[in-house]
Amino acid sequence: MSRRVAVCAVAQIKNEPDIWYQRFQGMLLECFEELIKKTGVTFDMDKGIRNIVTCSDDVFDARTISDSGMADVVGAHLRGEKKSAQNGINALGYGMSMILSGHDDLVLVMGHCKESQSESRNMCTNLAYDPFYLRPLGLDFLNVSAFQAREFMKKSNITDEHLAKIVVRSRKNASKNPFARENGSISEKDVISSPYLSDPVRELHQYPVTDWAVGLLLCCEERANEFTDKPVWLTGFGNCMDSYFPGDRELTSNFALKKAAARAYKMAGVKDPKTDIDLFELNDAIAYQLPLWAEGLGLVPEGESDLWVESDGMDRHHVNLSGGMLNGNPIMLSGLARAVECFLQLRGEAENRQVDGVKRALAHGTTGGAGQHHGVIILEK
Amino acid sequence: MGHRKKNRNVGIVGIGETKFSSHREDVNQPEMINEAVRDALNDAGLSIDDVECVVHGNMELFEMIHQPDLWHTLGTGAYGKDAYRLTTGGTTGGTLVAAADNLVASGMYDVVLAIGFEKLQEGHTTGGITNMADPLWARKLQSGALTDSAAVKVIAEFGEERAKRAAMTYRIIMDKHACLNPNSHRAFGLDWDQMDDLIKNSPPLIGNLRLIHMCSQSDGACAMIFASEEKAKSITDKPVWVRDHICIHREETLNLCNNYYPNQTTHKFAAEKLYERNGITDPVEYFDVFEMYDPSAWWGMDWIRDFFLLKDDEHIKLIENKDIMIDGKIPINPSGGVIAANPIGATAMVRVAEAAKQIRGNAGPHQIPRQVNHALASSFGGTMWTILFMLEKELNW
Numbered sequence: 169m170s171r172r173v174a175v176c177a178v179a180q181i182k183n184e185p186d187i188w189y190q191r192f193q194g195m196l197l198e199c200f201e202e203l204i205k206k207t208g209v210t211f212d213m214d215k216g217i218r219n220i221v222t223c224s225d226d227v228f229d230a231r232t233i234s235d236s237g238m239a240d241v242v243g244a245h246l247r248g249e250k251k252s253a254q255n256g257i258n259a260l261g262y263g264m265s266m267i268l269s270g271h272d273d274l275v276l277v278m279g280h281c282k283e284s285q286s287e288s289r290n291m292c293t294n295l296a297y298d299p300f301y302l303r304p305l306g307l308d309f310l311n312v313s314a315f316q317a318r319e320f321m322k323k324s325n326i327t328d329e330h331l332a333k334i335v336v337r338s339r340k341n342a343s344k345n346p347f348a349r350e351n352g353s354i355s356e357k358d359v360i361s362s363p364y365l366s367d368p369v370r371e372l373h374q375y376p377v378t379d380w381a382v383g384l385l386l387c388c389e390e391r392a393n394e395f396t397d398k399p400v401w402l403t404g405f406g407n408c409m410d411s412y413f414p415g416d417r418e419l420t421s422n423f424a425l426k427k428a429a430a431r432a433y434k435m436a437g438v439k440d441p442k443t444d445i446d447l448f449e450l451n452d453a454i455a456y457q458l459p460l461w462a463e464g465l466g467l468v469p470e471g472e473s474d475l476w477v478e479s480d481g482m483d484r485h486h487v488n489l490s491g492g493m494l495n496g497n498p499i500m501l502s503g504l505a506r507a508v509e510c511f512l513q514l515r516g517e518a519e520n521r522q523v524d525g526v527k528r529a530l531a532h533g534t535t536g537g538a539g540q541h542h543g544v545i546i547l548e549k
Numbered sequence: 550m551g552h553r554k555k556n557r558n559v560g561i562v563g564i565g566e567t568k569f570s571s572h573r574e575d576v577n578q579p580e581m582i583n584e585a586v587r588d589a590l591n592d593a594g595l596s597i598d599d600v601e602c603v604v605h606g607n608m609e610l611f612e613m614i615h616q617p618d619l620w621h622t623l624g625t626g627a628y629g630k631d632a633y634r635l636t637t638g639g640t641t642g643g644t645l646v647a648a649a650d651n652l653v654a655s656g657m658y659d660v661v662l663a664i665g666f667e668k669l670q671e672g673h674t675t676g677g678i679t680n681m682a683d684p685l686w687a688r689k690l691q692s693g694a695l696t697d698s699a700a701v702k703v704i705a706e707f708g709e710e711r712a713k714r715a716a717m718t719y720r721i722i723m724d725k726h727a728c729l730n731p732n733s734h735r736a737f738g739l740d741w742d743q744m745d746d747l748i749k750n751s752p753p754l755i756g757n758l759r760l761i762h763m764c765s766q767s768d769g770a771c772a773m774i775f776a777s778e779e780k781a782k783s784i785t786d787k788p789v790w791v792r793d794h795i796c797i798h799r800e801e802t803l804n805l806c807n808n809y810y811p812n813q814t815t816h817k818f819a820a821e822k823l824y825e826r827n828g829i830t831d832p833v834e835y836f837d838v839f840e841m842y843d844p845s846a847w848w849g850m851d852w853i854r855d856f857f858l859l860k861d862d863e864h865i866k867l868i869e870n871k872d873i874m875i876d877g878k879i880p881i882n883p884s885g886g887v888i889a890a891n892p893i894g895a896t897a898m899v900r901v902a903e904a905a906k907q908i909r910g911n912a913g914p915h916q917i918p919r920q921v922n923h924a925l926a927s928s929f930g931g932t933m934w935t936i937l938f939m940l941e942k943e944l945n946w
Binding site: 261 | 554603608648680818932
């Protein structure tokens with residue numbers, strides 16, 4: 169039984185602050201048509217795609233069953249479709265399992281999200297908290313993350329200056345990525361003087377509102393060469409759920425991320441991520457999360473990420489060369505955005521942000537406040 | 550290459566259901582889910598530590614909880630485990646079973662717990678369903694899940710008198726089954742002498758669809774545990790095998806014209822492909838039970854033809870002859886079906902769970918009074934989406 173799955177092609181539109189001129193269907197259709205063109209894949213019942221995994225969310229779309237209305241533009245006309253309603257990293261992991269099960273040779277993974285549609289992202293994520301205890305307190309993914317940020321900054325001596333450095337670097341990297349949201353360049357001073365959203369999280373610490381759509385074609389090992397001569401392999405996947413009440417969690421312990429990573433490392437045969445993985449794409453929705461997740465993945469010793477940031481560890485380990493989520497990807501799709509950058513780097517198609525000799529990369533995604541759920545996927549050349 | 554057998558066999562080793570009712574005010578969502586999870590673990594003789602992965606699903610806008618698996622971790626037991634959330638409207642429960650089948654067959658997990666739930670009392674179901682229609686073109690026209698398109702079609706084909714009597718016969722059979730199932734939400738005790746009265750006097754909802762024809766909105770949860778062949782055999786001496794599943798969607802059915810292309814329904818397409826690749830030539834003969842996602846009596850009676858690939862009025866005759874009753878030739882929904890209980894995110898999973906219980910032979914008072922070896926279960930949702938499951942008692946196919 170094969171233990172790896174090929175990513176044969178990806179297609180994406182540009183991340184933008186407000187795609188007012190196009191509906192979800194149009195955004196996905198662009199990705200869909202490009203994938204068909206690149207690979208020549210069909211929907212033949214024997215040899216083509218029989219099942220599609222979509223990724224979107226009812227609350228962000230303000231539409232019950234947010235995949236209804238999408239089936240046609242992802243090719244699910246008289247074919248199967250399943251919606252992953254959490255971070256796209258799990259859509260990819262689930263797509264991987266569909267192929268490893270032997271049930272499918274080919275799986276199309278398609279994601280869409282327009283954050284610009286909702287009046288407030290915090291209103292959406294406030295709805296993730298239970299109606300009895302936490303929702304009435306006004307908790308949302310931002311202010312719960314602020315608790316985590318404060319704890320982590322204390323634990324790892326992360327300062328406002330460190331965070332400013334992370335944000336400025338993200339903007340700089342993103343300027344080399346043609347699909348990244350165009351945010352303009354900023355200085356560390358701009359970051360440090362930007363207003364607090366939820367102390368200690370400042371406006372420029374948080375990823376901006378973003379609209380995006382993306383598609384990936386997955387294939388079993390035996391048939392990958394029908395669709396590409398440069399497959400990228402998914403070799404490991406793991407995810408993990410932490411407890412719900414923020415007060416029940418040790419917010420800086422990276423409990424769920426450590427387990428998710430350990431599972432992915434085991435499946436892919438990774439012994440030491442520092443040496444065995446050449447490039448990392450982390451789900452940094454808020455600036456402090458970049459070093460926190462780096463600790464959780466075993467990239468940085470616990471409590472020492474201040475030194476890592478100061479000594480340019482982010483560049484040394486090739487972390488978030490795409491600009492990361494911090495530059496702007498919709499929350500639902502950030503894991504897919506991470507995987508797409510790994511795919512491009514492994515194929516040598518990352519243009520002027522290309523790193524030489526990338527053989528193995530890691531993409532990461534989180535769902536929930538302060539990373540209640542983490543997913544980690546390993547991609548290889 | 551075409552469809553091939555999955556890489557490992559997957560067995561159902563634990564089944565849990567809550568009682569279904571209109572109001573579960575005594576429990577909150579995670580507590581209600583926990584009832585089904587504990588029931589499934591007890592059924593399998595497992596502890597939550599034996600579960601590696603949890604798959605969860607429902608519809609967010611019904612209860613207005615965003616990504617409720619995060620909160621529900623308190624009741625699902627997902628803490629520290631791999632956790633997936635998949636949703637596809639009414640088919641959600643089926644999507645979860647299909648996902649568990651895939652996740653176990655993939656070799657990534659040996660034991661997977663799937664949970665479907667809904668607490669419709671806490672939201673507005675018809676408002677929620679109406680909100681799935683396209684905001685620009687269809688939302689102002691949509692009437693939730695209420696439609697008489699099936700009635701229009703069946704009446705046009707078989708005449709008003711026969712169609713209405715067959716639909717009500719189907720309805721009364723379902724109620725008779727529901728009365729046997731202790732978990733039913735609605736079990737009225739309907740009898741044949743009420744037929745004419747119900748046809749005429751049940752409050753009309755839309756066109757020929759009357760209140761008595763329509764499914765309920767319910768609170769409840771269903772949990773199922775799936776394991777690899779080796780594990781399944783060590784957990785239970787009565788695993789039920791998931792032989793195959795097929796998932797078929799289409800979108801433009803909102804354009805009503807397509808309801809008049811009977812050769813293209815997703816139900817029929819799914820059935821044809823599933824039977825073809827599993828060598829089933831006579832489904833009515835092959836299967837011993839069919840648990841169908843029947844949102845209304847009209848849809849239920851009409852869909853029998855698609856699922857069993859019947860011709861002309863063969864499906865009407867199955868109803869008129871009461872062949873679909875629990876002791877009939879091909880029992881349909883001995884559980885009472887969806888008209889008896891419809892906690893939407895769980896409903897499609899309940900179909901698979903009930904079909905599996907029939908194969909195990911321990912369904913309770915609604916156990917079919919003869920050996921059940923082969924079961925079919927269907928899911929319905931979205932804009933006419935279908936998932937079909939084949940379950941088997943033996944590993945001999």
